[in-house]
Amino acid sequence: MFRSSVAAAGTFLTRHCRRTSHGACGTGIRMFSSVSDPEIKVCIVGSGPAGFYTAQHLLKYHKSTVIDIYEKQPVPFGLVRFGVAPDHPEVKNVVNAFTQTALQVRCSFHGNITVGKDVSIEELKQAYHVLVLSYGAETNRLLGIPGENLQGVYSASSLVGWYNGLPENRHLNPELNNETAVILGHGNVALDIARILLSPIDMLKKTDITAHSLEALQNSKVKRVVIVGRRGPLQVAFTIKELREMIKLPDTRLLYDPSDFEGLKHTVKDLPRPRRRLIELMIKAALEMNSEKEAENRGAATKEWCLRFLRSPLQIIPSDDGKRVGGIRLSVTKLEGSAESAKAIQTEDIEDLECGLVLSSIGYKSHPIDPSVPFDQREGLIPNKLGRVLHAPGMYCSGWVKRGPVGVIATTMNDSFETADSVLQDVKSGRLDVSASKGGFKVIEALLEQRGICPVSFSGWKKIDCFEVAKGKKAGKPREKLIMLDLVSYWNCQPWSPPSTWLVVSLLE
Amino acid sequence: MQASLLSKHVTGKSPTAGRMKQRQTIVSMMGHSVVRRQLCELLCEGARFFIRTSRPKDLGVLQPPVNQQRRSVSLSEISRNRSDNELTVHFINQNNEKKTIVSKEGETLLNVVKQNFDIDGFGTCEGCLSCSTCHLIFHDKTFEILDDAKEEELDMLDLAFGRTQTSRMGCQICLKKSLDGMTVKIPK
Numbered sequence: 001m002f003r004s005s006v007a008a009a010g011t012f013l014t015r016h017c018r019r020t021s022h023g024a025c026g027t028g029i030r031m032f033s034s035v036s037d038p039e040i041k042v043c044i045v046g047s048g049p050a051g052f053y054t055a056q057h058l059l060k061y062h063k064s065t066v067i068d069i070y071e072k073q074p075v076p077f078g079l080v081r082f083g084v085a086p087d088h089p090e091v092k093n094v095v096n097a098f099t100q101t102a103l104q105v106r107c108s109f110h111g112n113i114t115v116g117k118d119v120s121i122e123e124l125k126q127a128y129h130v131l132v133l134s135y136g137a138e139t140n141r142l143l144g145i146p147g148e149n150l151q152g153v154y155s156a157s158s159l160v161g162w163y164n165g166l167p168e169n170r171h172l173n174p175e176l177n178n179e180t181a182v183i184l185g186h187g188n189v190a191l192d193i194a195r196i197l198l199s200p201i202d203m204l205k206k207t208d209i210t211a212h213s214l215e216a217l218q219n220s221k222v223k224r225v226v227i228v229g230r231r232g233p234l235q236v237a238f239t240i241k242e243l244r245e246m247i248k249l250p251d252t253r254l255l256y257d258p259s260d261f262e263g264l265k266h267t268v269k270d271l272p273r274p275r276r277r278l279i280e281l282m283i284k285a286a287l288e289m290n291s292e293k294e295a296e297n298r299g300a301a302t303k304e305w306c307l308r309f310l311r312s313p314l315q316i317i318p319s320d321d322g323k324r325v326g327g328i329r330l331s332v333t334k335l336e337g338s339a340e341s342a343k344a345i346q347t348e349d350i351e352d353l354e355c356g357l358v359l360s361s362i363g364y365k366s367h368p369i370d371p372s373v374p375f376d377q378r379e380g381l382i383p384n385k386l387g388r389v390l391h392a393p394g395m396y397c398s399g400w401v402k403r404g405p406v407g408v409i410a411t412t413m414n415d416s417f418e419t420a421d422s423v424l425q426d427v428k429s430g431r432l433d434v435s436a437s438k439g440g441f442k443v444i445e446a447l448l449e450q451r452g453i454c455p456v457s458f459s460g461w462k463k464i465d466c467f468e469v470a471k472g473k474k475a476g477k478p479r480e481k482l483i484m485l486d487l488v489s490y491w492n493c494q495p496w497s498p499p500s501t502w503l504v505v506s507l508l509e
Numbered sequence: 510m511q512a513s514l515l516s517k518h519v520t521g522k523s524p525t526a527g528r529m530k531q532r533q534t535i536v537s538m539m540g541h542s543v544v545r546r547q548l549c550e551l552l553c554e555g556a557r558f559f560i561r562t563s564r565p566k567d568l569g570v571l572q573p574p575v576n577q578q579r580r581s582v583s584l585s586e587i588s589r590n591r592s593d594n595e596l597t598v599h600f601i602n603q604n605n606e607k608k609t610i611v612s613k614e615g616e617t618l619l620n621v622v623k624q625n626f627d628i629d630g631f632g633t634c635e636g637c638l639s640c641s642t643c644h645l646i647f648h649d650k651t652f653e654i655l656d657d658a659k660e661e662e663l664d665m666l667d668l669a670f671g672r673t674q675t676s677r678m679g680c681q682i683c684l685k686k687s688l689d690g691m692t693v694k695i696p697k
Contacts, residue, residue: 057629090637097633241664274667408668410642413630 037064040427041440043124045115045369046134047071048078049412050399052098054132055107057420062427067107068128068441070119073167074112074456075464076102078136080409081481082166085192086207087199089478094409102458108441111456118453119444121370125394127443129434130423133373133382133389133397134416137366137405143184147316148360151175152325156189156361163196163213165481170212175324176220178356182328184313185361186229187237191246193359194225198252198303208472208479225305226353230312230333230344233260233279234271240278246305247285255306256286282307310334312346316358327354364405380404387419394432396423596684599692602626614686618679619643622695631695636680638662641669643679646694652677654687671696 042058044051047069058065075081077095084091102109113119115135124131140155142148152175161169181197183190196204201218209217229236247254261283268279311330319326332349335342366382368375374390376383381404382397389395398419399412407415426432448455464482472479591597594614598621601607612621619632622643634640638661647655652675658666662681666672676696682688 053630060629088639090634090639093635093637093639094633096635239664240667241661244660244664277663277667408640410630410633410640410668413633413642414670417629 039066040064040434041128041438042067042130043128044069044132044134046136047076047109048136049080049409050134050416052101053413053416054134054398054420056101057417058423059104059106061424065106069109070113070115071111072114075461076109076111082161082164086209109458113453113455116369118451119447121372123447127439129438131395133401134399135369135401137364137400139365139367141363141365143313143360145313145315147318150316150318150325151323152356153316153358156193156359157364159193159359163209165210165483167483170483175357176216176222179221180224180355181222181357182353182355183225183227183359183361187361188239188242190227190361191238191242194227194305195246195249197222197225198249198305200250206476208477208481210481223303226308228308228311231342232309232335233282235340235342240281243281251301252303252305253301254285255304260309261286312344325356325358327352328358366401387422596689601694603695603697612684614684616684618645618682622679638665641665644669644676644696645679646673646696647675648692649675651691655682
């Protein structure tokens, strides 16, 4: 009886939220949907920032759009949930705006549907007037060097997925038994991983990091992280905020090589402000390491990290038993060209580093979703102009699959607005024919039912959300992420699916 | 048990038998008193949270603009109608149109903009210095009297599109009397 009353309360609140946000989604703009305006059915593939910002813009600037957001995972928000570091909760505030979008009457979220497998692009094209591909970049660029498949070598994306609760990375079990870890790459993801590997456990305990990874990190022996990049300080891709966080990390000391900064002090004043401040911070941090006071402060530190420049990986050296990482062989590089476009050229000098863990953070990579969708393998994106997929009328793209896997959430936001504007212009000009009536999700739902696929609705996500927050509260965390989502999505199909379903899942964990 | 519960429903096979078995497994688990107690505790906690947190958050941020009605007011009328702790700010919006707003002393410019303008994606991190979307541009003289920016704000400003010498983050500027009557540009 209690179970059914909670489920009923949930249903009531879901409906209440929708009515409230229907009024609020006016945001001062009256909803003009006259009976004569035909609905424009829009399908967005991917529920990360690109998908939601595209939806937000389309809903706001055209009163007849009806949007269905499809997502492979049972839960929404893409890299905001699975990519942003656990100790950066403020970055995840964008979820509030996405929730407002999802709760609008003309917007629906459908999780647990893999486009290209559970439903084809052709079927979606038949059911919708507009198809927007916003599925991002979930794979990673390979090193392409011997030893890459040894135990102890992981991509950055898989480690991030591991501590952020991505189901496919649940059983990564990274090797944390060696004192030295090497991270290849000088971007923000590399610094995120370094920070998670070296952060005091007491800090991580208060974040939404997954329970299994917290336990593994509690027993981790990693004490030294070397972050290796092919080019120099003037070419690093990470931003100053992340560098500052590393420098201030408690119980750690920064190791540095003075030769890395020779000559820079004189040229730094001519650099553009963002690069100048970044280099100045590196120099300042390196100089401060030498001061007596700082030496005293850091002397007690139990962990250390450093940035190595002008080193390119040649080979992962196996351990004695031949199965795991024993070390990494690096080529010393030199730069040709200057500033951010300088290229790294390998020299004959090499350097070996002993380590037990190698994390490759050299960039994400997208993949083709369906043979019928054009894809540029070299660039790793869908060929497009202002978001209009080339040679594919009615098909658009936004986010990383449109411009490549670079940039922060705000970059993706602007990019998505541009794509949405392209859609709206095409509707207005008649380039996009929206006169024929389309079936939308009703058609796809019938197909999914035949195939035994159970979508997860946004109200289903809200149940998971509430349960995660409640469970996290007991552990002093913002949330405890659920990972065994096969069962979750299955039970969501049941008409009586009560919140206690998620409790059973947690007990099974 | 875990493997069977996790197995995906396979297309073409009747789910009934599998579903019955799973229900039986869970029912047998629920016979255990520890499981029942934990279920009840977590059910109550989840219900309380569901009820507390299901309301859409931050609806205040999405409220319609304060001065929705288009009524011409003179600046002197604005001055007369203000109370003591209200201050006037002139905004130049992204279409180069001027709009005069009256707001309370102590309010951040992020909130003033969100309450009075409908700008997509302004202040996405909601004032936590984790994005650069509440970027505003000030006149030289106003810029000089603003409190100094912290390093963390400068870090975010470094990423702001169209940053100028007199740019600041709206979430870090609070209205005070010395800023009464200033003009602020909202860049694209």
